[in-house]
Every structure is written in structure tokens, then in C-alpha cells.
Amino acid sequence: MHREPKILEEEAYSFLYQEKFDEAFGLFRKAGDIYKTKGNHKQAAICLAAAGSSWSVKCGEKTFYNSAMCYEEASMEAEQAGDYEYASLLYKYAAANYERDMEFFKFADCFYSSKECRRKFLTYLLLKPGKIHQIAKSEEERGIMPLLRRIFSWLALTFSYIIWGHGERPSRTVLSGLAIIFVSALLYTFGYLSRGGGAFKPDFIEALYFSVITFSTVGYGDIIAVGANKAVVMFEAMCGLFVMSIFIVGLSRKYLRI
Numbered sequence: 001m002h003r004e005p006k007i008l009e010e011e012a013y014s015f016l017y018q019e020k021f022d023e024a025f026g027l028f029r030k031a032g033d034i035y036k037t038k039g040n041h042k043q044a045a046i047c048l049a050a051a052g053s054s055w056s057v058k059c060g061e062k063t064f065y066n067s068a069m070c071y072e073e074a075s076m077e078a079e080q081a082g083d084y085e086y087a088s089l090l091y092k093y094a095a096a097n098y099e100r101d102m103e104f105f106k107f108a109d110c111f112y113s114s115k116e117c118r119r120k121f122l123t124y125l126l127l128k129p130g131k132i133h134q135i136a137k138s139e140e141e142r143g144i145m146p147l148l149r150r151i152f153s154w155l156a157l158t159f160s161y162i163i164w165g166h167g168e169r170p171s172r173t174v175l176s177g178l179a180i181i182f183v184s185a186l187l188y189t190f191g192y193l194s195r196g197g198g199a200f201k202p203d204f205i206e207a208l209y210f211s212v213i214t215f216s217t218v219g220y221g222d223i224i225a226v227g228a229n230k231a232v233v234m235f236e237a238m239c240g241l242f243v244m245s246i247f248i249v250g251l252s253r254k255y256l257r258i
Contacts, residue, residue: 005034009047016054025054029070032077041080042133048074049090056097068097072110079117082133084124088117108168115166119157122150163246170250177215177243184236185211191229199226215240 012027032047052070071094078087091114098107124132160166164173188207192199202210202223210223214236225233 005031005038005040005043005047008034009043012047012050012054016050021054021057025051025066025070028054032070032073036073036077041077042083045074045077045081045083045086045090048077049093052090052093052097064097064100065103068094068101068103068106068110071097072106075110075113075117082131084117084121084132085134088114088121091117112166112168115157116161119154119161122154122157126150126154163243164250167250167253170247173243173247173250177240177247180236180239180243181208181211181215184214184232187232188225188229191232192226193229194224194226195222211236216244217241 008027008031012024012031015021015024015027028047028051032044032051035041035044035047048070052067052074055067055070056064071090075087075090075094078084078090091110095107095110095114098104098110121132157166162172163176164170185204185208188202188210189204191201193202193206193210194200206223210225213220213223214233217237217240
């Protein structure tokens with residue numbers, strides 16, 4: 001029969017105080033697994049995080065993989081318990097340990113999850129604060145400036161999520177670029193373009209060609225915008241410069257580390 005996880009947890013803390021990190025790791029891990037099977041996500045997260053911490057202290061310069069796995073599992077349990085702020089922190093620890101072991105794909109997944117949990121936490125904090133269930137309680141700053149900082153952080157994380165998946169999903173940058181090209185092309189069809197000094201109302205294919213040239217900032221000059229379409233051109237050209245730079249950075253960040 002399984003021993004009570006509470007007893008295992010207390011014994012693990014006792015070993016931790018005696019600096020017997022290997023024994024503490026084993027008991028914390030066992031207690032966390034039992035709490036998981038019982039659906040006690042809060043205690044599972046705490047025990048698995050403690051196991052990860054114990055292994056980090058124990059291993060020194062050796063492998064950090066066990067520690068990373070424990071932190072990752074603890075993060076998932078914290079998510080299940082509804083504490084996205086704590087989950088974000090644990091995913092960050094998992095990512096750092098995976099990076100030390102050169103497990104770059106796992107690092108990328110945990111780094112992405114850390115940013116997403118932070119974004120979810122800010123979403124609930126701004127819109128539904130009553131649904132936040134904190135395992136590790138933190139002091140909440142009050143006032144207009146902390147509120148503005150939280151709003152700005154949420155906007156920045158949401159933009160990062162959409163445009164490039166927090167630097168770990170460069171394919172989203174391609175999709176964002178394609179969306180800008182097609183939406184701009186559609187807008188061009190409502191206005192006029194000019195070719196050879198004569199204005200004309202483009203069909204979608206002509207507008208799409210002009211949109212691609214504008215987005216890529218090639219600017220052949222065979223077709224130019226007139227009237228209200230000049231505003232669309234300015235917006236699309238700026239987006240093109242920004243999105244292509246983001247794509248290059250994201251691609252380099254994700255793949256060149258391998």
C-alpha cells in the first residue's frame with residue numbers, strides 16, 4: 001500500500017533540512033505522484049517543485065534533467081489548480097534547467113508555456129480576479145500605476161503570442177504576414193490605384209500583387225496608390241518591415257541555438 005503523501009512530504013522536508021537532497025528528492029517526487037493520482041493539484045505542484053529544487057541542489061554541475069521534469073510536472077499541476085502565476089514561474093525554472101542540459105526543444109516548450117501562463121494570469125487578474133487560486137501567494141500592488149503596468153504587460157504578451165508565439169513559434173509570423181497581405185489586398189479593391197498615370201479600380205489579383213510588393217518593400221513603381229489607399233500602403237509597408245524582422249529573429253532564436 002502507498003504511504004500517506006502527507007507523511008512522505010514531512011519526511012522529505014526532514015531530509016531536506018539534513019541536506020540529504022537525494023532522499024528528499026525521492027520522497028517529494030513520490031508524494032507529488034500520489035497527490036496527482038488523488039487530484040490534489042495544489043499539493044502535487046508544491047511537492048514536485050520541491051523535488052525539482054532538491055535535485056538542482058544535489059546535482060551541482062551534473063545533469064539537470066530530473067529537476068527540469070519535476071518543475072515541468074509541477075507547472076502542469078499548478079495550472080490544474082488555477083494558479084497561473086506560480087505555473088509561469090515553475091515553467092521558467094523548467095526551461096532554465098532544460099537549457100543547461102541542452103534540451104532545446106523542451107526548453108522552447110517550457111519557455112512558451114511560461115509566457116502563456118503569465119498572460120493567462122494577467123487576463124484573469126484584469127477581468128476575473130475572483131477565479132485566481134494562488135498556491136504561492138504574492139503581494140498585489142494597488143493603484144493606477146500598477147494597473148497600467150499590468151495592462152501594458154498583458155497587451156505586450158498578447159501581441160507577442162499572436163505575432164511570433166513568444167519567439168518560439170516563427171510559423172505564426174508567416175501567418176500574420178499573410179493575413180496582413182490579404183487584408184490589405186482586400187482594402188485596395190475598395191479604392192483606386194494608378195498605373196501609367198491613369199487611375200483604375202483593381203480586381204483582387206491586381207490588388208494582391210500590389211500588396212505583396214508593398215509588404216516586401218520592393219516597390220517596383222509600376223503601380224502606385226492614390227487617395228485613401230495611400231494610408232493602407234503606409235500601414236502595410238511599416239508592418240512588412242516589422243514582421244519580416246520579427247520572423248528572422250524568431251527563426252534564428254529557435255533554430256540556431258541547436
